[in-house]
Amino acid sequence: MSIKIANISKSYKKVNALKNISFEVKSGELFGLIGPDGAGKTTLFRILTTLLIANEGVASVAGFDVITDYKSIRKNVGYMPGKFSLYQDLTVEENLDFFATIFGTTIEENYDLIKDIYIQIEPFKNRRAGKLSGGMKQKLALCCALIHKPKVLFLDEPTTGVDPVSRKEFWEMLKRLQQKGITILVSTPYMDEAALCDRIALIQGGKILEIDTPAAIVKHYLKPIYNVSANNMYQLVNSLKAYEYNHSVYPFGEFVHYTDRRSDFNPAELKVYLESKKLSNITIEKTVATIEDTFMELAK
Amino acid sequence: MKTILYIIQKEFKQIFRNKGMLPIIFVLPLIQLIILSNAATFDVKNIKFGYVDHDHSSTSRELIEKFSASTYFNVHTDFPSEKLASQAMLNGEVDVVLEIPAYFERDLQKEKHNNLGVTINAIDGAAAGVENVYVTQIIQNFNKNLLVDLIQSSGSPKIQPINIVTIPSFWYNETLNYKTFMVPGILVLLVTMITLFLSGMNIVREKEIGTLEQINVTPIKKSQFIIGKLFPFWVIGLGLLTVGLTIAKLIFNIPIIGSLPLMYLYTSIYILVILGIGLFISNFTDTQQQAMFIAWFFTVIFILMSGLFTPIESMPKWAQIITEFNPIKYFVQVMRMVMLKGSGFMDILPLLLKTLFYAIVMNGLAIWSYKKTN
Known part of the structure; x- marks a missing residue:
């Protein structure tokens, strides 16, 4: 086990940032911590990197206790x-x-560890770090975090504010690093990135909602889910929310993800209802649940 | 050791790349030294002098002549009445008004004594005191000559004027040159301010831009980090002293009687105190702005209570006790003692020990309060 967290709780003056968190990350795993802003991700990172001391619970990183052996951790992460x-x-x-x-x-x-990443920023090696673009800064920061060949890598929202192309590149880099045997704990608010991790933990309000592989987490979503679209998005959402049998209604790109409370749900019935609300171009199709759906369901 | 050297190297790079900071470190102090040393003087000159002459005799004219001859007085106006003279003082046109009574000459010859009225604008108490001394000196001098004249004219050989003459000799600053007194003090101010501000803002800056967090997740020891961060400012402080002493010698021709190594020895310990205070401030602040304000607050108190501008001996008892905790006071004393009096190691030893003690306490507090984990 590379990271072990058992019953960790941390509260600031009035806020309970983490409530009794426990999970483990295996060696060489790419583990994602998925949750919205304020879920407690950064607090957990700060505890694991020995910047913060938890109120309760024990944690160890690369086999070293975060309190008693913090010096060894600092050398190895x-x-x-x-x-x-x-x-x-x-x-x-x-x-x-x-x-x-x-x-x-x-x-x-x-050098061999950072080579792939460093060659991309090497043309700018005499430029001041403050003058780099967002994606370049990210790569430099990753190089600096890797230069001592750490056993465990902690990345706190590394792709926030980075363009989609750089984000994709960044995740490819992480995959390559993982192959070199580095355990990676990464946090992100983006659900699409979650699917790229080996395992993910959904976290909200300082509590872990679910821990599993991305594929398994989606399977936890048992209710059939429907993509609904119509000519007027706003009115569609309002109408669906007003529908007496609705279980959940979330706008999702150009569709609305809809689930029904009844087990014998008939899409045609819903279509009639929506037409009665003066909506046109209505389509209702069955779709597969995403991590976001699961998260929203669990966070309810 | 390698780590410390690298941090020092990094600090110097950052200092020299900071375009806003460089002039603050090197140009402003020099301007300060040159301007302040020339401007901050307690010499009272160009006193605006007015008089009311009710007598209009040769003796009264002679007295006024004495004032015009003095370099300290600018004789401006002859007021026809006392009322107008008061009005002029109220308007700030004159600082000193001399009133010569009617029949001044006659009464002086007849009764051998007379009274003169002197009015001094005393809004600035210190200046008024000095003006009073000048006026008294001129009148006494006039009086003495007059006495001789009277004795001669009366032709009586029996009366001999008895006079006790005091000849003051001013040690360590023979010409009473104000700059000789001020330059060492302002040099102190300069070394203190720059090192305190820079060191206070420096670690806070790492906090502000988030690099401290990154540094804290490295195996670097806090002693290594602190030494690496503060050493450059210790060097800069000594550099400022060197530049300041050069200017003192070249531009102001201040005598440097004492030993230079002694001055450097004391300064190198003194800067440790200031760096400790700077580090202490940066531990309790989150932004450079906060650090700047707190540093400024302490500097102003330290400077005003250092004996740089006003003598500590004339402060109230409680204030004198407080000045014991003022490192700038010791530095000012040592600089003046060594530079102007040529004091040796044994003379400044008590001050040196106090400063050393202060340095140990301050740095101990600072390191104790600097935490890598919270």
Whole structure:
């Protein structure tokens, strides 16, 4: 086990950020922590990276206890905070060199680990970090977090505010790092990224809702789910919400995801109802549940 | 050790890349030294002088002549009446009004004594005191000459004027040059302000931009980090002292009688105190702005209570006790002692020990309050 968390609770003055959280991450796993803003993801990261001490519970990273053995953890983990936190007035190379030196290593020593990523920013190695684009900053931060060859990598919302192309690239990089035997704990508010993890934990309000593989989590959603569309989206949502048998109604792109409370639900019946609400171009199709549907259902 | 060296190197790079900070470190202090040393003077000159002469005799004219001859007084106006003179003082046109009574010459010859009225604008108490001394000196001088004249004219050889003459000799600053007194003090101010502000803002800056969090997840030790962060400012502080001393010598020609190594020894310990205070401030603040305000607050108190502008001896007892906790006071004393009096190691040893003690306490507090985990 690479990360073990048992009954961790943390409260700030008035807010309970984490409530009795327990889970484990296997060695070499790409584990996703999925949840909205304020769910407690960053607090959990800060506890695991020894920046914060939990009120209750025990946790260990790479076999070291977060309290008693925090020094060993600091040598063996890489942490990339959500906010870009490298020296903006140092160049790309200087930043990397700095982190290599304080970890007692050199760029050359672990170059093979960061090579794939570093060659993309190498043309800008004499540019100040503050002058890089968002995606470049992300890559540099990842390089700095990897330069000492960590056993466990913590990435706190690494793709927030990054364009879709860079996001995709970033996840491909993570997959490659995983193949090199690094355990990765990544948090994200994006549900589509969740499907790329080996296992995910859905977290909300400081509580873990569900832990499983993305494929299995979707299967937890038992109710048949329907894509509903019509000419007027706003009125459609309102009408569906007013429908007496509705179980859940969530806008989802160009459709509305609808589930019914009855087990013998007939789409034709719903269509008649919607037509009576003066909606046209109505389509109702059965669809498969996504992680987002599951999350919304669990978070209800 | 390698880590510390690398952090120091990184700090210097960052300092020299900070375009806003460089002039603050190197240009402003020099301007400050040059301007303040020339402007901040307690010499009272160009006193606006007016008089009301009710006598219009040769003796009264002679007295007024004495005032015009003095370099301290600008004789402006002859007021026809006392009322007009008061009005002029109210308007700020004159600082000192001398009133010569009617029959001044006659009464002086007849009764051998007379009274003069002197009115001084005393809004600035210190200046008024100095003006009073000047006026008294001129009148006494005039009086002495007059006495001789009277004795001669009366032709009586029996009366001999008895005079006790005091010849003051001013040690350590023979010409009473105000700059000799101020420059070492302002040098202190400069070294203190720059090192305190920079060190106070420095670690907070890492907090503000989030790099501290990243640093905290590394195996770097807090002592390494603190030494690496503060050492550059220790160097900058000593650099400022060097530049300041050079200017003092070249531009102001201030005598540097004492030993330079002694000054550097004391300053190097003194800067440790200031860096400790800076670090302490940065531990309790979250933004550079907060750190700046707190640093500013302490500097103002420290400076005003340092004996730099006003003598500590004339402060109330409680204030004198407070100044014991003021590191700037010690620095000002040491600089003036060593530079102007040529004091040796044994003379400043008590001050040196107090400063060293202060440095240990301040840095101990600062390191204790600096936490890597919260």
